[in-house]
Amino acid sequence: MSSLRVVGLMSGTSYDAIDAAAADLSLDGDTLVLTPLGMISTVYDDDLRAELARALPPAAADLATVCRLDTRIGQAFAAAAVRADEELCGGRADLVASHGQTVFHWAQDGRVHGTLQIGDAAWIAEATGRPVVSGFRTRDVAAGGQGAPLVSIVDVMWLRGRPGLPVALNLGGIGNVTVVPGGAEGTGGEPLAFDTGPANALIDAAVRALAGRDASGEAYTMDAGGALAARGTVHPPLLRRLLDDPYYALPAPKTTGKELFHLPYLHSVLGSCAPLPAEDVVATLTRLTARTVADAIRPFGATEVIASGGGTRNPVLMDWLRQELGAAGGTGAAGGCVVRSSDELGLPSAAKEAYAFAVLGWLTAHGLPGTVPSCTGARRASVLGSITPGGPGLRLPGPPATAPAGLSISNLRCS
Template identity: 50%
Template sequence: MIVVGLMTGTSADALDVAVVDLTLDGAPQGAAAQDVAGELVVRLLDHREVAFADELAGDLLRLLEPRDVPLALVSGVDARLGRFCADAVERVLADTGVAADLVVSHGQTVRHDVADGRVTGTLQIGQPAWIAERTGVPVLSDVRSRDVAAGGQGAPLAGILDHLLLAGADAPTAALNLGGIANITVVAPGRDTVAFDTGPANALVDLMARRITGDGRGYDRDGALAARGHVLPALLDDLLAEPYYALPAPKSTGKELFHAAYLDRHLARYTDQHGAPDDLDVIATLTALTARTVADQCRAHGVGAVVASGGGTRNPTLMRALEAELGHPVDTTDRLGLPEGAKEATLMALVGWLTWHGLPAALPSVTGAARGTVAGRLTPGAGPLRLAAPLDTLPARLRVVG
């Protein structure tokens, strides 16, 4: 089955696209296959990052700030992002010459509401009808809401891919994603897999980078800004006092918490007590915050090895800080055959394969849902929907080839 996965994360800088061929191997064919796990073989046929135009990126970032916005902006971005995704899928299918069976579009999360540790709602925009109409391929979207309705966090979705990718690990191993928000999945022998958001990865660092550079889409390229600063212990201690870090898993967060006003409150307290900090020292401290909060959670779960993915892996200052906190090197998912930049779009393709075969896309031990649920809603393509015969059992593991 060939699935195109689309992902745009909390950094809202580009659309990740992956064309993935998924085949269930090791299970017998026919009716008996329904209750035999087998191995899911994943072949990455293409992956790319398609940058957003400045206007679309700016509007997405406006929607991510926790303030009131015009409904016209939400509606407009929903349609424009849908058309952007349709363009990207049309182009990648033309370039690769393959015929896709399904497109899975995560969309842009613009709200992920949490009250007293419970997710009350989650909203992703990017109208899938534009993709289906343009390409004739059915589209799966809104992949978090059903888990939330079943009492789960709806996040992190990466838990299912990590669980299958790291199956058979002989010691507690963490899969770490460093996007706008950081999350880890801990896979350990004899224990249920757990996954949760640890806190900000690039969300606060990006905010500070944009203030320093004056670039509304700027980021700390190669960690150069943080490398020029020094960590401010008092500011770091104040940031680490955030109650979210002490909450037990399952838990999830986003820019509803870690946003510009949040950072400004901490900077105002620091300024009152110590004077105005240097901007480079602030971004160095925010980088240290990401490393410390990730490492603290890895230690709390007895993790001895970490494989990382996401944009943060391209920040050598952050990676050095993380390795110093952990006391050992950090690999990327490239070592497992999955390019770190393609992981989240490949995750979307996996979610699509699971839904197409009637299987849940989230583990209750990860999200806290009462049960595993089949994810998303389907928009038909040019013809009627014809799903595969449902399977009763998740694959035992996932193997990336090619």
């Protein structure tokens, strides 16, 4: 089957930038081969980012604000897609797959009742002239699923058959894991995926609210390199109070977001403690992320954790995660597991989610399901999203003779 060149667009819960990753995707027997063509990141302009921040929960937003954001974010995604097509694909992209910007995930009483991603695909289709797949999450929610983590099908295809029990970990604003049993050593069971809780969400909120400005006079927006956490001291009473949140005890599959883990949430928890230096708060929140991720992974007896996302660039977080798991980086540890970056397996950690949505777009274009029911909790696997034509004469490839069961990463770039 001929190759399809797909641009995947992703902006996560940190809403700091749009990542655009391009890939050639082709089917080799029952294996989908992904050849990365590169990734570019386009930062939201300050005004748009500020308007988005003001509209997100727990704030209230009127419909005029939602309309403006839907339009402006759609235009920003369109500009990112045009740039990716030109710079990464030589102007020859076949398809764009856009996650959009999540602004609300309606999770209540252990169920997800609805989800909203904005950034209308019409702007992307008009700017690029390419068909666009968008609105991925809603169909899974309609089928009784959590609508997340949607990258789980990519993780399962990619990691199935590896020795032992691998776990894929994404450390974005929210952390999520995919547990992939059934490896080469014969461990059985269905794959499972769920959100572990905040990864960078509370850390970023604390830094912006409490840390002030750095030595150059610039306002802190994140704990770059874990520098603040490294200077701070974990505060055990605050950590215990944070760990008491009921979310961590919920059974999987489960999902959460900034609808719960936001700055007012943090202020409410900090109100139960004496005032702390910003560095101590950031250190405690970093330990919270490491502890809750490790607590989520440990019961499965993982032999390997393959990490991606912005949190992998925080060495303090990664070191503390290894401590919590009794793990080593890349070489293994007696009684523990290996913690490594997805880069080591050929999938760039900074672009993994954007590449994952490129794969989801490929599946939808071929009329194939994009979910694993045991991972999202849905009644059935669903073909995801809606397709916006790029122009007249829309032509989609149709289902292949053999649906892909596995995913391999090729480092041989196609021309």
